[in-house]
Each structure stands twice: as C-alpha cells, then as structure tokens.
Amino acid sequence: MILFSNPRTRRRRLGVGAATAGLLAALLTAQPAAAIPDPGDGPVAEKEVSDSTRAEVRKALKDGEIPGKDEIVHSDNIQHLANIPKDALPGINSDLAFQGRYAFAGNYDGFRIFDISKPTAPKTVAQVLCPGSQNDISVSGDLLFLSTDSSRSDSSCNSTTQPATEKSSWEGMKVFDISDKRNPRYVAAVETACGSHTHTLVPERKNVYVYVSSYSPNATYPDCQPPHDGISVIKVPRKAPEKAAVVGFPVLFPGEGPDGGGNPGSPTNPGVSKTTGCHDITVLADKGLAAGACMGDGILFSIKDPEHPKVIDRVQDNVNFAFWHSATFNQKANKVVFTDELGGGGAATCNAEIGPDRGADGIYDIVGKGDKRKLVFRSYFKIPRHQADTENCVAHNGSLIPVKGKDLMVQAWYQGGVSVWDFTDSAHPKEIAYFDRGPLTTDTISSGGAWSAYYYNGYIYANEMARGFDVLKIDDRRTNPARWVHLRELNVQTQPDYFD
Template sequence: MFNPRRALVMAAAAVALALTSLPALAADIPPADTVVTSPNVSHVLNIPKPAPIAGTINTDIAFQGDYAYVGNYGGFSIYDISNPKKARPVSSVVCPGSQMDVSVYGDLLFTAVDSSRSDDSCNSTALTADHKEAWEGVRIFDVSDKANPKYIKSVETNCGSHTLTLVPGKGRDRNKNVYIYVSSYNPNATFPDCLPPHDKLSIIKVPLRNPTAAAVAATPVVFPDGGNETQPGLLLPTSGCHDITAYAEKDIAAGACMGDGVLFDISDRLNPKVTARTTDPNFAFWHSATFSNDARKVVFTDELGGGGGATCNEATGPNRGADAIYDISNGQFTFKSYFKIPRYQADSENCVAHNGSLIPVKGRDIMVQAWYMGGLSVWDFTDAANPKEIGYFERGPRSAGGGGGIWSAYYYNGYIYAADFHEGLDVVKVTDPLTNNARHVRTDRLNVQTQESYRNW
C-alpha cells in the first residue's frame, strides 16, 4: 500500500477504476460487516486492536516462538499466541510512521517507516519530504521483554523504508550479522533525501552483538539503465522496489519492483545481482513475491489501483489485479498463469492481491493470501497453469463506509493469522484434506519476506 505522500496517485487510480467498474450481483455480496467463510474454514477468534493504536490501521505480521508482532501505522503490538484460541495482546508501542512493516530476529524487532517525520523519535510529527530534516527509515526495538519493548536505534535511508526484508548472514557471518534490505521508491527532485533516479536498495548491516551500531553498509543500484517506465497502464514508472522476498539458504531473492519482476543472486549479501527480469502488460504495480518451497516457482502480486480501488469485480476481469505464477528454470522466469479470487466484491470494497505465505504441505504448493476487503484466500498452485481456490474468509462491506480489509494473512504453526485494517487480528483455521498435513509442521520464527524451507514434513 502507498504511504500518505503518494495518496494523490492512489486517489486518481481509484477514481478511474470506479468509473469503469460494474456493480457485483447483490446476491453475491455478504451483508455489511458479516463474516462469511467456505465450509472448510472456521473463524476461531477476533482480537480488536488495543486501545493505544485503535485509531490507526494494522499492516504486517511477524512471528517468533509463542508471539505475533503486528505492525500498525501508529506503532506495533505484541500478542501471546501460545494458545491461538485464547490469543491476547501483551503490549502496544505507540510510535507513528507508516507502514510499520515488521521483521523479528532474536530480541530485535525491525520496523519500516516510509512517511516523513519531524525526527526519528516516537514523539515525532508528520513533515513533508521536501524538508531536509525530515526523517524516514528503519527503527529497531529490543523486544526481549515482551511487555516493555525498548526503542534502541534508528537508521535513516534514502526515500525511507516502504518495506524491509531481513537477510541472515551466511557461513561464519551467520551468527554475527543480519542484513536489512530496504525497499523504497518514488523519488522527487524536491526531496533532498530522495532524489531521482534512485533505482536502488539500501542495505543495513546489523551486528547482532551490538545492534546499536547498525548502519547503511551498501546502496546497490538495481536498475542502472532504468527500469520499466513506459509501459501503458503502470501505476508508477519503476524507480526502485516495493518489496523483496529473500530465500537466504538458496542465495536468491525475488523483487517486486513497481513495473518489473526481478530475480537476484544474494550470495554476496552486500552486493545482490539481478540475474533475471520480467514485465507483464497486465500488471500495474509489482507488489510482492512468494517462492514455492523448492524455489522452482514464484508468485508475484499486482497491486492494481494502489490498494484503493474496487478491482475484484466483473469489469476488471480475472487477469488484472491478479497473481502471476512463474516457473523458475535455468535461472529465468517462465510465465504459467494468473490467479485471482473467484468471488466478486462490491464496488464499495477496495480489493487487491496482497500479502500471503505458504501453507507447508508436502508435495503441494499452497498458500494463504490477503485481498483487503476480498478477505483471505487459500489456494493451490501445484499445477502452475491451473491454480484453484481451496477456501476463503471474508467480511461484507463496512457499515461505517470507507475502505479496509485484510492487509496480511499468514500461516503459522497450524493457524492463519490475519491483520485487518480496522477489525484487529483474526485467527482462522482451515480444515481440508489438501492442507491437513501442514498441522504437523512447526517453525520457531516466520518473517514472510525471509523465506526458509520447510524441511521437517
């Protein structure tokens, strides 16, 4: 999703989409605010947003041990999920700055800030990016005490940090450092810290024994000759990456880079190299990526309309605002098909392909994915040319009006956790012959943009 300084672009795209869309059939739209699911999906629990950040929207989620860390435009909250049926908030930190994407590693929580602030503190106020003193970047918190997280370090980065990706060190470096790949974009000649052409990543090196020494260690250029800038229908021309998913144990990463899909070799953590690149005439904005467990496939998402449009309707069709599934063979992309939720949404409902994760089923490629007001979808792309939905969870249009929906939906140790803009944290369970084997797979950490293989099937 875009941050406030890009709101004008979002609004124009949403208006354009609204003018061309047709109403979905009323009989297909759930009643306002009503939860509906497929027969194989159950709603286990809803936890409203804690009071300190109830007025701002939820975003991304990270997991470690018995805890979930939920980002929010106003800060973040930590939840005890040791018993998913009785999950509860432990603490909330008020520290405004969208989007607050989160990743956790040991006692450290990394949060992304891509809205200009008066300074790096949690007491900062909004400030336009044309001020040299404006701050954007990454904040680091010590979360060893879950009830009392401590803010320990900030690192400013060019054009802020729209999203971030944690990449562990390798070899002898693995227990010494982690690296944060910072994705940012949309430079402007009036922004002193975000000048054109940008087209790069900022890589923060974090010494694990001394995290307060974290600093930008490299700023490799992804598109030295420029990215996809002229394709008709692009939301914005390529000027960097929106999101990167790293598969560190395989030394690869997939970049969703505005107008381009990119494959990186990250064997040198400070010097990622582009090894493959693709575009798609149906894609308006390459948003995020998910590898299959064997890394022979990758799913890219298209954030058509910037997240503000009603794009899950008959007028938009099945191929725009969809996921694109690619085989990866000999280091190159081969397009196989599109996937989009088969349920039309009302024209009042912003709906877009958004954040999801694999459900670890041996021998199959299945993931759960958020679709904003389209809810969440569980779908199978084992046959990359013929993906299909297995189950779903969604709410009807908001009686309060306006947009919303599920930003992130991730599978962790037997349950699906979904961060809803307004409704808080939902706990969902899928019970289906195609997914039931995943119940036996456990992991002790999940940062979805830092994929790790599921080995203990």
C-alpha cells in the same frame, strides 16, 4: 515511545455490478501523495461513490449476491476462531511477524504484541505507540525491525509529520530490543533514501542484513533524489544494534538518465508504474536467492554476497500488471508468485469490469540453473468471487502452507478477504478455501480488509486493516499435513526451508 502494556483484552454468487467508469478511472490514476508514496499500501482516504454505484451495492445486498455489511461468510473447511479489535493503536493494521508463542502486528501508529499460545483467545502483551507509515514489521532473535515510510520531524516515536521537501525530515528503519516482550526498547534508527516502505531480513549469526525497499523519488526531496534504482542495505550487529548503519545501495536497474533503467511506465507502457525502486523483496537465504517486486518489474537475483546482490533475470507484464507488489517462492524454489497491486489497494478491482487477469497473482516458473535461471510466465490467479464496488480489493500479502509435494498458499485480498489456493499446477491454479466479510460501508470506499494472511504453526493469522487481528483454522486433507510443521520464527519475506 509510549508503551501500552497488558490491556484486557455463503458463498458469494458472481455478478455484482461493475464500478462506474468515472470512479474507477479516478482510483486507478491517483497520483502519489507527497510524503507517502502511493500506489503501494498507502492509507486510503474515504472516497465517495456515485448514486448509481450505491444503488448497485444495495441491490446486490438485497439479492444476496454479496454478504451484508460486516457479515462473515466462509468455505466449510475454514473456521473463524477469534477476532481481537484494535485498542490503543487506532491506525491501519499492516504486516505480521512471528516468534515462538508471539505474533507481532504492525500498525500505522506503532505495533502490538500478542501471546498466541492459545489461538482461540490471543492476549495482548504490549502496544507501542510509534507512528510512521506503514510500520512494516519483522523480528530476529531479540530484535524487532520497523519501517517508516512517511516523512517525520525526527526519528523518535514522538515525531510529527513534516514535508519531505525539508532536509531535516527523517524516514527509514527503527530497531527495538524485544528481549522483554512486555517492554520493547527502542535502540536504533537508520535513515534510508526515500524511507522504508518495506524491508526484508537476511539474518546471519553475528549480523542481520536488512534490505530496504522504497521508491518514488522527487527532485524536490533532499533525501530522496532520482534516480532511485536500487535498495538500501543495512547491517545490524546483533550484540550492538545501536551500531546499525547503511553499508550499500546496490543498483538493480542500471541505465542512463535520471530514471535509471527500470520500466519507463506511462506513456510508453500505459497504466504501468514507472520503476523507481522496489516495493517488496522475498529471500531464500539458504539458497542465496531473492525475488523482487519492483513497481514495473519483477526480478530474480542472487544474494550469495548479501551486501552485493546480483540480478539474474528481469520480467515485465505491460498488459495486465500495473504495480509489482510482492513475491513468494514455492518450497522447491522453482516458482515465484508475484502480486499486482492494481489501484494501490484503494480501488474496487475484484469485479466483472476489471476481470480475472488484472489485480491478480502472476505465477512464474524458474527454469535453468545458476545465474542463467529465467522467469517464465505460466498463469494468473484471482479470487473467484466478485466484491462490492465499495470494497477495496486486490492481491496482497500471503505465505506458503508447508505441505511436501504441494504448492499451497494463503493470501490476503483486502476486503476480498482471505483465500487459500493451490498452484501445484502452475498453469491451472485453483482456490480451495476462503474467509470473507461483507463491506465496511455501502456508501464510500475506505481502508479495510486483510492486509496480511499468514500460516504459522497450524493456524492462519490475518491482520485486518480496520477490524483487528483474526485467527482462522483450516481443516482440509490437502493442508492438514502442514500442522506438523512448527517454526521458532517466521518473517514471511525471509522464507524458511520448511523441511530442512
């Protein structure tokens, strides 16, 4: 591990031209990379676009239909307070977690800790070099958790890439002691089947359970064999994190055959990902409830016994959803928002050709009681601004904005920017604020845009994949009551009871 400490630190009009059919087809049917499963937040290699697409983007820029390269546009009720560019970690910025006056920002090369006590001027406290896609991050007390979903030569922070076909390769969870924020200390590593694409904490007083989501098994991968139809559960003793270990692999999609019982995907359901594990899980620990976004399936399950989760209901959308990516409960736990990561985050899907229903959020009501609860579809939500055909754009990570009696959410959309929207009426969601930048480039599609956008203690924090760490402030009568809600800790996939 290498530690870097204390460095100094218009609204769019609709109507941008659709992507060329050849480009879009290539992006939406891309096959998984050997060591980093994709779709699902894989790093996006630069993709050349056609001359006609470049001409369309140039025309849209000239006509003012989209902002200029890197130009910032936003609604009147959002203010951009700060941007902290990348420093010692040049990789792709990923997820965020919060504790007290600190923000913890994942990056494909490690993680960075910010002091956000003054949101207008965040300061870097530490940067830790520890490569491993995608370094999904969370914190609990003195522990920080980091996901590794790329095949490495070993579990150290000095490891190198190594084919997943080699038995000695390592992927899984890393645990750090962050009692000294300026000097995080690597204390444990736990290998998990198919690595750890994302993870979710189920914290208890003495232990922290970690639900590890991973997918895309292959018969040639010794540590990632099919069927991979469940999640790994790790138990981490708070006072002895070095004893962290896998305590189970609950099967969520039981079925016969090598692929288990999840969505079979194509060709049975064309354009839909085959379910071979979960991408992301969100828990409401105090209610013993969880929602899983699992490639071709969305699930609701009970976690009253955290080592033995039990599926309550399961839904599919084989018309408009390609890849179930993440889940967010509302405060009353009678709704779930699922996101669809069409194109794996590497395609221009916020345009007229794709339309308003694909690559969108799906809003589901939870009806019934106990183990008889059901997920009932109500509507889709997608940002109402078309993006350039060189901007990767799709529904991504977001969080609730805690206002009693309202269902408000802030959400990242990659190069679609940051959107604040209201789904109090499940059937008629609407955007109420936005923040966006113009395209990274007008010649290629490359990784960029907000990976995560979360509301924490009065401000919105976004981890921009290419441009750095952003701080935003929303001033709106609908969201202003949330300013009075303050948390000691926030891992968005471990949703708190804001008003307990």
